[in-house]
Amino acid sequence: MEVAERIMYSLLPLLTLIVPLFTGILCLFTCLFKFLEEFSRKTAKMLLLISAVLSLATPLAMIPYCVIGEVLETTGLGLRADSSNIAALVSTAILFLLVSIYNMSAEKGGRLKPGVYNFFLLLFLCCMFGLLLSYDLFGIFLFVEMVIGVSIILVAHNPIKDSTEAAFKYLIITAISALFVLIGVLTIYVLTGESNILHLLGNIEKRMILAENPPLLMFIVACFIVGLGADIGLAPFHGWLPDTLPASTIIINGFTAIEPIPLILALYRLVAPLYEIYPSSIIVALMLGTGLVSIIFGALMAYSQRDFFRMFAYCSIDEYGHSLFALSLLSPSDSQIFIIGQFYLINSTLAKTGLILSLGSVYFNTGGSNMDFLGGLLEKMNKTALSYIVCALSIIGIPPMSGFYAKLLLINASYKFFYDYGNSIIASLIIALLICIAVISCVILIRSFHKIFLGKSRVNIDVKGDVPILMWLPTILLAMATIIIGVHPDLLIRFIGYTRFG
Amino acid sequence: MEAPSLLTLVIAAFITALGCFTDITRRTIMLLSIQAIAIGSATLARCLIDLVIGLNIEALIHFFAAFAEWFSAAVVAPLILYWGVTKTENIADKPLIEARKLATLIISISILYILWILQSQMLREGRIITLSFCILMFSFSTLLMITRRDAFKILAGLNMAENSLFPLLAEIPITLVPFILTLMIFVTAMGTYVIIEAYRDHGTILVDRWRWLKE
Numbered sequence: 001m002e003v004a005e006r007i008m009y010s011l012l013p014l015l016t017l018i019v020p021l022f023t024g025i026l027c028l029f030t031c032l033f034k035f036l037e038e039f040s041r042k043t044a045k046m047l048l049l050i051s052a053v054l055s056l057a058t059p060l061a062m063i064p065y066c067v068i069g070e071v072l073e074t075t076g077l078g079l080r081a082d083s084s085n086i087a088a089l090v091s092t093a094i095l096f097l098l099v100s101i102y103n104m105s106a107e108k109g110g111r112l113k114p115g116v117y118n119f120f121l122l123l124f125l126c127c128m129f130g131l132l133l134s135y136d137l138f139g140i141f142l143f144v145e146m147v148i149g150v151s152i153i154l155v156a157h158n159p160i161k162d163s164t165e166a167a168f169k170y171l172i173i174t175a176i177s178a179l180f181v182l183i184g185v186l187t188i189y190v191l192t193g194e195s196n197i198l199h200l201l202g203n204i205e206k207r208m209i210l211a212e213n214p215p216l217l218m219f220i221v222a223c224f225i226v227g228l229g230a231d232i233g234l235a236p237f238h239g240w241l242p243d244t245l246p247a248s249t250i251i252i253n254g255f256t257a258i259e260p261i262p263l264i265l266a267l268y269r270l271v272a273p274l275y276e277i278y279p280s281s282i283i284v285a286l287m288l289g290t291g292l293v294s295i296i297f298g299a300l301m302a303y304s305q306r307d308f309f310r311m312f313a314y315c316s317i318d319e320y321g322h323s324l325f326a327l328s329l330l331s332p333s334d335s336q337i338f339i340i341g342q343f344y345l346i347n348s349t350l351a352k353t354g355l356i357l358s359l360g361s362v363y364f365n366t367g368g369s370n371m372d373f374l375g376g377l378l379e380k381m382n383k384t385a386l387s388y389i390v391c392a393l394s395i396i397g398i399p400p401m402s403g404f405y406a407k408l409l410l411i412n413a414s415y416k417f418f419y420d421y422g423n424s425i426i427a428s429l430i431i432a433l434l435i436c437i438a439v440i441s442c443v444i445l446i447r448s449f450h451k452i453f454l455g456k457s458r459v460n461i462d463v464k465g466d467v468p469i470l471m472w473l474p475t476i477l478l479a480m481a482t483i484i485i486g487v488h489p490d491l492l493i494r495f496i497g498y499t500r501f502g
Numbered sequence: 503m504e505a506p507s508l509l510t511l512v513i514a515a516f517i518t519a520l521g522c523f524t525d526i527t528r529r530t531i532m533l534l535s536i537q538a539i540a541i542g543s544a545t546l547a548r549c550l551i552d553l554v555i556g557l558n559i560e561a562l563i564h565f566f567a568a569f570a571e572w573f574s575a576a577v578v579a580p581l582i583l584y585w586g587v588t589k590t591e592n593i594a595d596k597p598l599i600e601a602r603k604l605a606t607l608i609i610s611i612s613i614l615y616i617l618w619i620l621q622s623q624m625l626r627e628g629r630i631i632t633l634s635f636c637i638l639m640f641s642f643s644t645l646l647m648i649t650r651r652d653a654f655k656i657l658a659g660l661n662m663a664e665n666s667l668f669p670l671l672a673e674i675p676i677t678l679v680p681f682i683l684t685l686m687i688f689v690t691a692m693g694t695y696v697i698i699e700a701y702r703d704h705g706t707i708l709v710d711r712w713r714w715l716k717e
Binding site for chain 2: 149
């Protein structure tokens with residue numbers, strides 16, 4: 001009985017992928033036959049919502065096992081759910097569900113048929129789950145490429161001229177970057193003959209092959225950082241990001257805001273084992289450097305933007321930089337860094353999703369994204385304004401929002417790391433830099449709130465009221481979540497554990 | 503490293519470099535196909551010899567895997583691009599960099615790689631020489647992509663970059679081959695779809711004109 005139960009639970013990670021994929025294929029079938037077209041058109045949004053609810057069920061079912069330290073592993077496929085990825089899995093599923101609710105009122109159709117659109121969205125969710133669960137190098141590569149591929153199709157879904165140009169740019173940059181990931185993966189595989197990260201670290205002979213060849217190991221790390229850095233949108237590989245946000249539909253912006261959780265954790269999962277094999281400061285410097293460049297570049301570029309989607313794109317680069325920076329404070333002895341990094345990443349994604357959905361609501365009602373022509377929307381869009389300011393304050397790091405606790409943990413860990421591996425002056429300078437960036441973010445986001453919601457509009461905007469309930473409800477829920485996690489950070493932290501590689 | 507394999511890699515690298523100079527879209531696609539044929543031929547020939555000598559199921563599976571890789575890179579992907587060109591336009595545009603400068607750049611990159619191969623201690627192993635050839639072809643393909651304005655030539659360059667990794671893909675577990683191939687065809691098909699949609703919107707496949715028309 002116990003063996004049967006164990007086998008059943010080991011299939012849960014696989015089931016997590018199958019549920020969205022299967023429901024997605026069902027949605028696809030509804031638009032393949034002419035007699036089902038009308039049914040597909042009418043029920044598409046509801047089908048997506050039901051699929052999102054079903055897709056949340058499996059990660060929720062795995063929580064009780066993962067929290068007590070059990071590992072649910074589908075052997076052979078390299079899929080594994082444990083305390084290191086369960087929080088990210090559940091967050092991804094919840095955020096997807098909230099954006100699906102938003103989709104009910106916001107989706108107005110585009111280049112893709114409703115069934116095909118649903119299929120790609122659910123495939124996107126399936127690939128994000130796969131990326132979080134996979135410990136196989138080829139699995140990670142396949143899921144990265146699929147996540148990006150589907151995002152490109154979804155960007156092109158918007159029936160405006162800019163979307164195809166943005167999608168093409170996105171395709172070329174990320175397709176080249178995917179090849180860098182493939183080069184890194186193939187180099188490891190060709191040298192060691194192993195593709196499972198955990199098996200690779202468990203085998204001393206295979207570890208030695210990599211450890212004895214430091215230049216090649218650095219080359220692999222560089223390939224992973226360049227490859228996944230471009231997919232995530234980290235500076236200086238971010239070229240596609242500021243163009244795709246204004247060119248996508250407001251819902252797709254919401255869905256793609258979730259993407260960094262699996263992508264940044266995938267980058268960590270690829271680089272951290274290599275650091276464990278060969279703990280070189282160059283690896284840490286490469287990761288930290290990319291993080292710092294993104295933080296500074298994102299914050300400075302966001303300042304000068306007039307289009308709120310472009311401003312958000314640069315704020316996102318800044319936040320990705322923060323998340324990578326937190327996860328890059330690699331140390332052979334400190335397991336807390338992974339927990340802090342993941343906590344920061346989830347919080348940041350939570351607030352960013354709330355922010356982009358609020359901005360989407362503004363775009364939905366006004367039809368414009370130029371902040372110079374907006375203003376005075378507070379009275380008519382008070383719920384959207386409330387969710388926007390709460391999420392913005394969380395990103396800035398104002399208490400009692402969750403962002404405050406995340407930033408506090410990050411600053412604390414950064415000081416400790418730079419004090420241990422450098423000196424007190426370097427540590428103080430890094431902290432000063434992080435605080436300066438937080439101040440710049442504060443100026444940018446408060447100014448954007450002022451421009452959009454306060455004062456008076458320069459042009460006559462006809463806004464009758466706030467957006468429909470299905471659009472403001474998810475944003476309010478996200479704002480509430482940032483406050484609740486801010487007051488009780490333990491609610492999230494206790495779900496994040498650390499699995500030592502090898 | 504076997505001489506025939508090395509020779510095919512050299513030929514493939516030369517064809518990739520040649521791709522940087524073509525002016526007509528269809529010719530670039532043709533070169534893409536020839537590059538894939540050159541890259542895959544050595545592996546395919548080896549698998550065929552194994553099959554003829556061994557006559558076992560394992561050799562047959564390996565042959566089919568190699569053939570699928572070769573066929574998708576040399577036939578399927580170029581055909582998708584060719585179909586895209588028939589749906590849009592077959593244009594002639596010169597590289598953004600002058601031909602002489604481009605040639606100097608390609609020769610410099612090649613010399614640097616040869617020096618790297620000769621100098622580096624870690625590159626004695628045959629498999630790593632393959633890796634360095636892959637990187638060389640990858641560099642030429644990237645050069646092709648960044649010096650072009652025609653969206654289909656850029657996409658053909660991307661395919662050439664993907665093909666350049668095929669010698670390494672021969673080493674991956676056989677069960678992964680269908681997934682990798684499907685993914686690569688998916689990327690080509692998606693790119694073609696995006697270009698066709700962009701052509702409908704803008705009336706041209708020149709990427710700089712997309713931006714210009716918008717402004």
